[in-house]
Amino acid sequence: MSDEKKLAIIATKGTLDWAYPPYILASTAAALGYQVEIFFTFYGLQLLKKNLNLKVSPLGNPGMPMPMGMDKWFPVIGTAIPGMESIMTIMMKQKMKSKGVASVGELRDLCIEAEVKLVACQMTVDLFDMNPKDFIDNLEFGGAATFFEFAGESDICLYI
């Protein structure tokens, strides 16, 4: 259908918090009838791993809400303490679960089900010596030109 709207997204980040915008927007757009393609590059490739082991870091992130007003009195250097990342990741996951926010894996499955096209940047795979077997099956590998083939005709194009 040529009158179908198109959404093109470039996903560049590989943390738990930043995994949400591309998958939420893509799945919702698909539900609204958009044709969607996400191009995953650099750290964004973490969002395509079979085994999603995404983390959130408070380090260098003053906007991150911390429990018990910790962000008010906790020294910035404290966010660099070993184990802090794991603690914050566990807390974030618990919070999301309690608020009925879908997991990244669940949203990704919904995207796949809605036929969102997932494209992994071949150059990044080569650059970081990533093993293609670590990625989910429902994707293709491509380069910048592949992205523009779709993005050039898109109605909305986002860089995340």
Added chain:
Amino acid sequence: MANFDQELDASGLNCPLPILRAKKSLAGLSAGQVLHIIATDPGSVKDFEAFAKQTGNELQESREEGGKFYFLIKKG
């Protein structure tokens, strides 16, 4: 009493799950049939309006009662 064909309980689910579940439920209905949705996400009020407008389905009713949100969407 109920003037709908199918019911979807999206209570406890947050954005964008109520919309995605509704889309899936609507796919199983035929044109003219009505889906009743129950949600607890306050954001779903605006979202279902926007969803209906963009997908050509009709939002027949949107109401709040006892902290829950109820929607009737007629498949277009």
